[in-house]
Structures are given as C-alpha cells and as structure tokens.
Amino acid sequence: MYLQLKLNLGITLLFSLLIFFNITNASTNEKDYFLTLKNNEVNVRQGPSFDYPIKFIIKKKYLPVKVIDNYDNFKKIIDINNNSGWIHVSQLFKKKAAINIKNNSLILSQPKIYSKPIAKLEKGKLVLIKKCKENWCKINADNFLGWIKKENLWGRL
Numbered sequence: 610m611y612l613q614l615k616l617n618l619g620i621t622l623l624f625s626l627l628i629f630f631n632i633t634n635a636s637t638n639e640k641d642y643f644l645t646l647k648n649n650e651v652n653v654r655q656g657p658s659f660d661y662p663i664k665f666i667i668k669k670k671y672l673p674v675k676v677i678d679n680y681d682n683f684k685k686i687i688d689i690n691n692n693s694g695w696i697h698v699s700q701l702f703k704k705k706a707a708i709n710i711k712n713n714s715l716i717l718s719q720p721k722i723y724s725k726p727i728a729k730l731e732k733g734k735l736v737l738i739k740k741c742k743e744n745w746c747k748i749n750a751d752n753f754l755g756w757i758k759k760e761n762l763w764g765r766l
Contacts, residue, residue: 643765644684644701646672653694657683664694671706671735673764689763705738707746707764709757716755720745727755741766 649670654661657680667688677693678685684701687693689708709730718725720742728751730736736750736757745756746766759766 641675641677643673643675644686645704645706645765646670646674646696647700647702647704651696651700653686653692653696654683655694657681657685657695659697661695665692669735671704671737673706673708674701676701703765705765707736707738707748707762707766709734709736709750709761710763711761714757714761716748716750716753716757718755720747720756724756728753730757730761736762738762738764738766 646667646669649668651667652663653665653667655664672688674686674688674696676684677687680695682698683695684698685693685695689710709732712732714730714732716727716730718727730750734750736748739747739749739754741747741759744759746759746762748755748757
C-alpha cells in the first residue's frame with residue numbers, strides 16, 4: 610500500500626511537471642511578435658546594453674523583425690535570415706510592413722484569386738501593409754497598391 614501511494618504521488622508529480630513545462634513553452638512562443646525598424650540605419654548589438662559591441666548594422670527602414678526577448682529598454686530580435694541581436698526600443702516601432710517570401714507573387718486589384726493582376730513581386734521585396742482581412746493584405750510596393758495573399762508575407766501584418 611505504501612509503495613502504491615508513493616508510485617501514485619510520483620506519477621502525479623511527473624504529469625504536473627510535464628504540464629508546467631508545456632505551458633511555459635507555449636507562453637514563450639506567444640510572446641514573439643513583429644516590429645519594424647524606425648530608421649534607415651539601426652545598430653544590432655551582441656547584448657542588451659550600449660556597452661555591448663555592435664554585431665551588425667541594418668540599413669533598411671521599415672524592415673520587419675521578430676522580437677523574441679526583452680531586457681530593460683532592449684529587444685532581442687531575429688530577422689528573416691535568422692540573424693539575431695539586440696536593438697534599443699527607440700529604433701523600433703509598430704508600422705505594419707512585411708517581406709515577400711515567394712517568387713513572383715502577384716499584386717491583385719481585389720482580394721480575390723481571379724481578380725486583375727497589377728504587378729509581380731520578387732522574393733525579398735519589402736512592402737508596406739495598409740490593412741489585412743482574412744487571408745489577404747492590401748499593400749503598397751513600388752507605388753503599386755493592391756492585394757496579396759498573407760501566406761506570401763513575413764512580418765508585421
């Protein structure tokens with residue numbers, strides 16, 4: 610009887626730990642979100658302070674980055690190419706922008722698959738997002754205004 614009680618307690622503890630770690634892992638994924646670069650030149654540092662050396666410089670205003678961690682006034686980011694580092698919050702904002710991730714994506718006149726094509730977007734093209742609904746986003750790219758499927762975009766939608 611004593612052995613059975615110990616076994617039941619051990620199993621309960623094991624399941625509790627599994628549930629706890631599952632919940633904490635799920636919540637870390639939920640905290641990831643996108644922001645965009647506020648300036649044409651942004652320093653990405655090796656750590657969350659101005660005391661850390663610059664790891665690399667991004668020279669593209671409105672470039673979307675995924676925030677994966679926070680410390681004080683710094684955000685740890687990852688870009689579309691999996692480069693990561695720390696950026697001061699003053700260099701980031703919530704402007705909606707994305708990068709086209711598919712070759713020759715079509716910009717369409719309406720959010721419908723059979724609507725009139727306006728232009729083709731090359732892979733890697735930065736677009737500004739006007740609005741999104743369901744599976745489509747209205748974008749502005751190289752003075753072309755139209756709709757593109759969300760699945761073709763990586764960034765702040």
